[in-house]
Amino acid sequence: MSAANLAPITATDSLSQALKANIIPNQEYLLQGSVLDSAVEVLLHRLRGLCDNVDAGTETFDDQEVCFSLRDPNQQAAPLMLRVRKALDARDMPFQLRYIGQPDLGDKSRPTVVRSSLDIACSGMLIEFLNELGCRIEFEYSVKGYMFRKGRMKITVSKVFKISQSSMSPEPISQSYLVELSVLAPQGQDAIGEDMRAFADQLRPLVQLDKIDYKRLGHMSVT
Numbered sequence: 001m002s003a004a005n006l007a008p009i010t011a012t013d014s015l016s017q018a019l020k021a022n023i024i025p026n027q028e029y030l031l032q033g034s035v036l037d038s039a040v041e042v043l044l045h046r047l048r049g050l051c052d053n054v055d056a057g058t059e060t061f062d063d064q065e066v067c068f069s070l071r072d073p074n075q076q077a078a079p080l081m082l083r084v085r086k087a088l089d090a091r092d093m094p095f096q097l098r099y100i101g102q103p104d105l106g107d108k109s110r111p112t113v114v115r116s117s118l119d120i121a122c123s124g125m126l127i128e129f130l131n132e133l134g135c136r137i138e139f140e141y142s143v144k145g146y147m148f149r150k151g152r153m154k155i156t157v158s159k160v161f162k163i164s165q166s167s168m169s170p171e172p173i174s175q176s177y178l179v180e181l182s183v184l185a186p187q188g189q190d191a192i193g194e195d196m197r198a199f200a201d202q203l204r205p206l207v208q209l210d211k212i213d214y215k216r217l218g219h220m221s222v223t
Contacts, residue, residue, distance in 0.1 A: 025184040028100070028117035029192050031200055031209035034176045040157065043179070043206045044146060047155060050202060051148035061156075062089040062144045064163070066127070068135040082135065084126055088142065094121040110190065111197040113211045117184060142170050145177065150199060152192075156180045179207050 035043050048054045064086055069079040083100065087093040101116030145158025157177050161170035181200055183192050200209040 025186055026116060026118055027185055027187050027189070028115050029183045029185065029196060030103075030113045030115065031181040031196055032113075032212045033179045033207045033209040034174075035157070035179055035207045036176050039206065040177045043177075043203070044157060046203060046206055047146075047148045047157070050199075051150045051155065053147075053149045059147045060089070060145070061087065061147055061158075062142070063087055064140065064142045066140040067138045068130050069138050070133065070135045081138075082130065084130070095124060095126045096120070097122050097126060110211075111193040114190075114193075119184070141173075143178075151195075152183055152185070153196060153199060154180075154182050156182075179203075179209060181209050 044058070048058065053059060066084045068082045068084065070082065071079040081100070083098040085096040085098065097120045099116070099118045103113045103115040104110075140163050142161045142163060143158045144161065145156055148155040148157075157179050159177050160173050162173055164170055181196055183196060185192055203209065
């Protein structure tokens with residue numbers, strides 16, 4: 001059969017082939033912890049000494065995140081949760097649409113939380129599109145902090161703020177910073193977790209990064 005007679009490859013075909021080849025980074029390996037405001041500078045100093053992307057100065061971010069839910073009209077399935085993040089300090093950056101699955105905490109031998117994660121860069125019409133689909137805003141917040149990289153590991157140290165409906169400055173939800181160590185990778189690369197645990201051990205006793213089971217903490221939301 002000549003090349004002219006071959007059926008064109010669609011985007012769906014390409015995605016299916018990529019999934020079969022296991023090259024899409026659709027798993028997030030995650031450890032989380034917190035550090036008090038009074039101790040965050042010491043932690044940042046330690047990270048500057050350990051991480052790769054500090055020659056040009058510490059990378060910062062200032063984002064707003066909105067969590068949407070898409071509910072089953074028949075209420076026979078759990079709502080689909082989607083997150084939209086936009087950069088407040090770089091208005092020309094694309095919006096980020098993210099799906100995060102339920103964390104897999106069944107295997108206690110795993111050193112990290114493992115959950116499905118898909119990230120897609122989108123245009124500024126994303127929120128209007130989700131509203132047209134019938135999605136509902138559950139909560140929103142802003143997050144401001146610092147980002148470090150060690151190999152393919154990403155470390156963020158961030159302060160979470162309530163979104164104010166008035167002209168008042170955003171209000172921090174706590175007197176601490178959220179610390180997250182994460183890696184996005186294809187399925188089946190559980191050895192990453194051991195590298196993450198070894199790096200997390202280097203941050204002790206400044207911060208203890210661990211597997212967090214949010215079901216045990218109860219349902220918490222930022223309003």
